[in-house]
Amino acid sequence: MPNSVDPVISAEKVGKHYGHFRVLQDCSFEVKNSEVVVICGPSGSGKSTLIKCLNGLEGFDEGRIVVDGVSVGDPQVNLTKLRSRVGMVFQQFELFPHLTVEGNVMLAQRRVLGRSTAEARERARMLLDRVGLLEHSAKYPKMLSGGQQQRVAIARGLAMDPKVMLFDEPTSALDPEMIGEVLDVMVNLAKAGMTMVCVTHEMGFARHVGSKVLFMDQGRIVETGAPESFFKNTQSERAQRFLKNILHPMGI
Numbered sequence: 001m002p003n004s005v006d007p008v009i010s011a012e013k014v015g016k017h018y019g020h021f022r023v024l025q026d027c028s029f030e031v032k033n034s035e036v037v038v039i040c041g042p043s044g045s046g047k048s049t050l051i052k053c054l055n056g057l058e059g060f061d062e063g064r065i066v067v068d069g070v071s072v073g074d075p076q077v078n079l080t081k082l083r084s085r086v087g088m089v090f091q092q093f094e095l096f097p098h099l100t101v102e103g104n105v106m107l108a109q110r111r112v113l114g115r116s117t118a119e120a121r122e123r124a125r126m127l128l129d130r131v132g133l134l135e136h137s138a139k140y141p142k143m144l145s146g147g148q149q150q151r152v153a154i155a156r157g158l159a160m161d162p163k164v165m166l167f168d169e170p171t172s173a174l175d176p177e178m179i180g181e182v183l184d185v186m187v188n189l190a191k192a193g194m195t196m197v198c199v200t201h202e203m204g205f206a207r208h209v210g211s212k213v214l215f216m217d218q219g220r221i222v223e224t225g226a227p228e229s230f231f232k233n234t235q236s237e238r239a240q241r242f243l244k245n246i247l248h249p250m251g252i
């Protein structure tokens, strides 16, 4: 059994290839209880691949990943059980179009956790209220805005009472005006003590609630630091260039 002081996630020298292409190399980091780790870096640097390795959505061929005491690369691992402990929110929401909002938040609770319909509904409604969407419970995803759909996806992840939540660019498919409502939910989660790993280029979020920032380039974690020092005292030339581009995309 994991000890309460053990990291929730520990990745040691993780490597992965697609044929001859090294998509991840020597990636090591830890996420402790209630930490919010922000992963950023240029397109194609391996951020999505790394975060998907954490819940077994992608395999890896070198190193070791332990999540909540479970060795993810172990062939014996029960991936369904692992994924119920690790919530994941994607860029494109990935809600079930044929289920209502409430149905989306109830499904895995019943199928994976074996909760009764009444229990799953009660939990779904509590979480939909928490993300500000209780009045939309009976609607179908296509009737909601992108920001609302993403908040449903967060509620669905939380419904499994996860140990950690993973976010892969949760706001990058949203209209600018909807980014704030999703970030607000994420900030509240962070403040409530949820352990989170977020691939995001929302540097305000990183500064405000991040415990540390990992900067990736070409499959490697090239820089790790507390947000304050990462932004003020960026070490690598690549990270400096990256930050300059995202903070001042037109050079002004």
Ligand SMILES: Nc1ncnc2c1ncn2[C@@H]1O[C@H](COP(=O)(O)OP(=O)(O)OP(=O)(O)O)[C@@H](O)[C@H]1O
Pocket (backbone or CB within 6 Å): 018, 021, 023, 041, 042, 043, 044, 045, 046, 047, 048, 049, 050
């Ligand atoms: N199934 C695959 N087969 C071969 N190459 C892949 C596969 N999936 C991803 N890649 C390559 O691996 C690299 C890392 O991809 P990944 O999606 O992890 O990057 P990313 O940092 O998340 O990029 P983005 O910011 O654009 O989302 C890219 O060069 C990508 O083309």
Ligand SMILES: [Mg+2]
Pocket (backbone or CB within 6 Å): 047, 048, 049
């Ligand atoms: Mg990606």
